[in-house]
Amino acid sequence: MKGGRLAAGVTVVAVVGGRLLVRQLRVARQPAMADGGRDRRRDTRWLAVTVDREPDQVASGGQLPEPLAALGDRIETRTRPAPGGKGTEVAARPRTPAASRDGSDRQELRAALRRAKQLIEVGEVLAADPILHGERTATPAGLALEAVTRRADREGVL
Amino acid sequence: MKAITWRGVNKTAVEAVDDPRILNSHDIILEVGLTATCGSDLHLLGGYIPAMRAGDVLGHEFMGTVAEVGSGVRKHKVGDRVVVCSFISCGRCWYCRNELWSLCDNGNPNPAITEGLWGSGVGGCYGYSHALGGFAGSHANYVRVPYADQGAFAIPDEVPDVRALFASDAAPTGWTGAHQAEVQPGDVVAVWGAGGVGQMAARASMLLGAERVVVIDRFENRLAQVAQHIGAETLDYTQTSVVAELKELTGGRGPDVCIEAVGMEAHSNDPSFLYDQVKQQLRLQTDRPTAVREAIYACRKGGTVFTLGVFAGLVDKFPLGAVMNKSLTLRGAQQHGHRYIPRILEGMRTGEIRTEHLATHTLPLEEGPKGYDLFKTKEDGCVRAVFQPNGGGRPS
Secondary structure, eight states: OHHHHHHHHHHHHHHHHHHHHHHHHHHHHOGGGGGTTOOTTTTTOOEEEEESSOHHHHSGGGOOOTTTGGGGGGEEEEEEEOGGGOOEEEEEEESSTTSOTTSHHHHHHHHHHHHHHHHHHTSSOOOOOSOOBSOOOOOHHHHHHHHHHHTTTTOSOO | OEEEEEEETTEEEEEEOOOOOOOSTTOEEEEEEEEEOOTTHHHHHTTOSOOOOTTEEOOOEEEEEEEEEOTTOOSOOTTOEEEEOSEEOOSOSHHHHTTOGGGOSSSOSOHHHHHHHHSSOOOEETTSTGGGTOOOOSSBSEEEESSHHHHEEEOOTTSOHHHHGGGTTHHHHHHHHHHHTTOOTTOEEEEEOOSHHHHHHHHHHHHTTOSEEEEEESOHHHHHHIIIIIOOEEEETTTSOHHHHHHHHTTTSOOSEEEEOOOTBOOOSSTHHHHHHHHHHTTSSSOBOHHHHHHHHHSOTTOEEEEOSOOOSOOSSOOHHHHHHTTOEEEEOSOOHHHHHHHHHHHHHHTSSOOGGGEEEEEEGGGHHHHHHHHHHTGGGOSEEEEETTSOOOOO
């Protein structure tokens, strides 16, 4: 009896927990959901990071670093000093907001901003793979998590 | 190599895992000497942080010997004995430079998950779910340590391994709470939780000048450790009213600083415990804030409440009215360990910080599941189970 209740409880936790995870990850993908989906400028809003360096160290000679530079004319960018000596704000957005209906252009840009920041601040991008692990088992929550982590550097509220 | 892995809710195993290798120039590979269970692991074990995959390697509190160094590492060489901070922080972003190391902008390769949960990404952590980077943990023969010049600290020769081990997490987490709560000379400090972190928060408060420090728990052996090894007063909440005791102890004021070192699975004798547990199991709240509520209620007017235990998401029946009307300062943090570890290692060298007593059970890596069972059930007086992946550390 106790084992049955426990198993049922674990199942409920797994299902509800999985739903919670999926919901929270949807918020991560579409941050506008966090404020009730009211962000009408979602497709044109600037994506931005603050880099802990002076403006001339961020865009030397007016040239942004890789991988932002590789996006060329597909994006527009702006930089400005962050208040309080917090470095330099680097903002970018696709020139054509509706270029990709699935949001992949903004995903690519988000990852590029994060990588550029790391390259400037640290000199290299922190490697995450391969992640060492034991045997993987195929569970719905696990597969959902794997799908999320595959694009976790391209999503978020950035 | 062998590693202790998470296999599902309340399931661990010892499995074969690939050896780690240098991936960034700032990495070292560490041969793990000692690696400890931590109370926060129990939240992973219990499924309260739903960002674990079966097969993930556990462990985030560890020390060992440098086995390999990346080309960019300047402070360490093969053979060095080091302790490693649980958080993975670059040392070059604004947050690291301002000593807020656990908030590092660059230490977590999966920022979207915590940005979605909390509105901002935080640093990475070994063996603590894909939300904190998915890094393999330290319950293994070897572990990769990124940003090693920032996160690994040479252990003074006079400090035995088992003491240095807790400079990785328990001690710097405790120091983070006491220091960031701004404990002042003459303060009365109450600490909820007599585990490793609570004991270290109490000790840090004493070393920062607190006049009286009281630690609250229900486990006799843990309270006995507090009295014997930390030198603080104790309260058993199953035997008395905590709020009444604290009011009496402080001339009716309440403690100046209340540090909560319990976290999302708090226990209580109060009927609210059942309410919280039901809501948590149904995921109508993710965390049980029982001890936080009591800390807020007990704290003196104008005092500080610090949430040092691990919380993941949402809580119910939060006494915001008391926070506002009593002019409380409410703060919280994961450990900014890089800031405090040098000071802690010096304290360990002089003997003013002692942690050996926390390691109540030392086991080979192969007994990982048994160690976690002991730790979770707290049987046999277990305060911390410590694993020896490669046959053991230097004796004390």
